[in-house]
Amino acid sequence: MKVTLQPSGHIIELLPGERIIDAVRRLGFDAPQSCRNGNCHICAANLISGRVLQHGTERSRGELFTCIAEPLEDCEVEWQGVLAPDELPLRQLACQVIDIEDVGGDVCRVLLRTPAGKPLRYHAGQYLLLERPDGELSAFSIASAPHEERLLELHILTREPSTRELVEHLRTQRLARVRAPLGDCCLPRVPERPLVMIAAGTGLAQMQSMAQFCLHQGFSLPLHLYWGVRHPDDFYRAPHWQQWQQEPQVYLHQVVSDTPEWEGRQGMLCEAVCEDLTSLADYEIYLCGSPPMVYATLDALLAAGAVQEQVHSDVFAYAPRDGV
Known part of the structure; x- marks a missing residue:
């Protein structure tokens, strides 16, 4: 039995008689959940297609509670906030620009500091989206590593007028608005191969x-x-x-x-x-x-x-x- 989760597009395989929340837990997903009796509504989702059994009643559309819903066939559900194993939540941050250094080769090394409080979680090798003066977003790899905590390092090639304008904007405003983390070419853990x-x-x-x-x-x-x-x-x-x-x-x-x-x-x-x-x-x-x-x-x-x-x-x- 398969359940497709939207908007993430993740597909989970259920065991016979297994409830959706139990499959998600078994497979290592992070999902909104609390109680296990359908009363708290934290794990609520919307049934898009397919049939489920819930409290002894068959449903083919509308709201369901993943802690008690048992699919009767392949289903598609809308369930916000579900993260696959090693997937991290996307956040929007206003970061302080702490240094911009010309490191040669028309490249600027930009150092940002994330806000105090809840730290940004990212995997080594992921990237961020940096807001330009016109509101558009540009992707840059995060050169720092997760253990550097609040520090985010970027290497920006400034040969195009648009990137020169971006760097000058950062230099003047001393503030960078970013969305992170993004990208699946990364290292959630240390590899086992060279x-x-x-x-x-x-x-x-x-x-x-x-x-x-x-x-x-x-x-x-x-x-x-x-x-x-x-x-x-x-x-x-x-x-x-x-x-x-x-x-x-x-x-x-x-x-x-x-x-x-x-x-x-x-x-x-x-x-x-x-x-x-x-x-x-x-x-x-x-x-x-x-x-x-x-x-x-x-x-x-x-x-x-x-x-x-x-x-x-x-x-x-x-x-x-x-x-x-």
């Missing part, structure tokens, strides 16, 4: 969050971080780079694609990874970049032996292609 992190440009922000989280949690498996740009001047001052160089299990790689005179490593990021690692099936792999870059890298990694289920990117959600 890691490959592949970042183009300011995609390093997402990888910084995950790397800092892993190191803080005592991750001891190999962690390969590949950071690629078109020109050497595009590399900016990554705040933890020197610290990472001291970690014995962390391997750092900087790759330049469009500057033949660069004395360091040249070429595409996927080429560097495939040259270095012969057993890609052993790794969890995280990608951050433009959709064309991510899909080109994905194709190269899969051809070299990576396991598709172990390759992760937010691009797969916001710019999907057939077969991914």
